[in-house]
Amino acid sequence: MGIGPGGIILIIILALILFGPKKLPELGKAVGHTLREFKSATKGLADDDEEDKKNKKQDDL
Template sequence: MGLGAPEIILILAAVLLLFGGKKIPEMMKGLGKGMKDFKDAQNGHVTEPAPAPVVTEVKE
């Protein structure tokens, strides 16, 4: 028993409603970067993570 077209469409619609159209590309970019880092780590190509950005503006 697998997922058919109606189920996949329903799942995609639910994800779109939950996260919105602007957040989904950011999530996919993060997912792709995570998969690339995972594969690189499996192959022994570990790179140092980029330093965290420095925040200079404080909102009150």
């Protein structure tokens, strides 16, 4: 039950009405920057978890 093509079109139309065509590129850039930061932060957390698992395995040996 995802969003169909009609729903996507409706969301785009509402975004254009609410923010206007001049603000949408700025909003897209801000969202992209935020997602990039979130991805790098979660990658760092995942790397820390794997390092902890390796250290625990070495301690168990």
